[in-house]
Amino acid sequence: MSFESVKKHLKQWNRDQDIMEFDTSSATVELAAEAIGVIPARIAKTLSFRGEGDNAILIVAAGDAKVDNKKFRHTFGFKARMLSPDEVFEQTGHEIGGVCPFGLKNDLAVYLDESMKRFTSLFPACGSTNSAIEVTLDELATYSSAKGWVDVCKNWQESINEEVPAVQAVNSK
Numbered sequence: 001m002s003f004e005s006v007k008k009h010l011k012q013w014n015r016d017q018d019i020m021e022f023d024t025s026s027a028t029v030e031l032a033a034e035a036i037g038v039i040p041a042r043i044a045k046t047l048s049f050r051g052e053g054d055n056a057i058l059i060v061a062a063g064d065a066k067v068d069n070k071k072f073r074h075t076f077g078f079k080a081r082m083l084s085p086d087e088v089f090e091q092t093g094h095e096i097g098g099v100c101p102f103g104l105k106n107d108l109a110v111y112l113d114e115s116m117k118r119f120t121s122l123f124p125a126c127g128s129t130n131s132a133i134e135v136t137l138d139e140l141a142t143y144s145s146a147k148g149w150v151d152v153c154k155n156w157q158e159s160i161n162e163e164v165p166a167v168q169a170v171n172s173k
Helices: 002-011 029-036 069-076 085-092 114-118 137-144 157-171
Strands: 043-050 056-062 109-113 121-124 148-150
Touching: 029 043, 043 085, 056 085, 056 114, 056 137, 109 114, 109 137, 114 137, 114 148, 121 137
Parallel strands: 043 121, 056 109, 109 148
Antiparallel strands: 043 056
């Protein structure tokens, strides 16, 4: 059902036919990168946090980025607390491993992390543990109705110089 809600959501932009489905799991950054044939940093992972009130907030970040608690608290004004798998499903309608900012069950605030800006395209999941779609940064912002860009992650800046040549090598194949 989750995959179908994402497909229906992406149909608005005639992108539903561009969803890739794999015979193997793409439920983790590493598995998704292997299934697609890209470096893990190009996987756009969607992280679910407790927001203020009843709704969660989603942060979409590069696959090699980790949430920085200080930056998160400074940006949002509250502590970063991830949702349990049951809460993720309840809020997004997607199971862990297929969570994406598309076709959501609830109207959630989506933010895009700066860690993704070093790439021209990324690969978020599409509501199942064996799917993804390649999108540009602008498409990701549009399709997710993102509220904006934030800088709440760490550990990706050190690898910028290493990652860019790898991306160029992947894109030139």
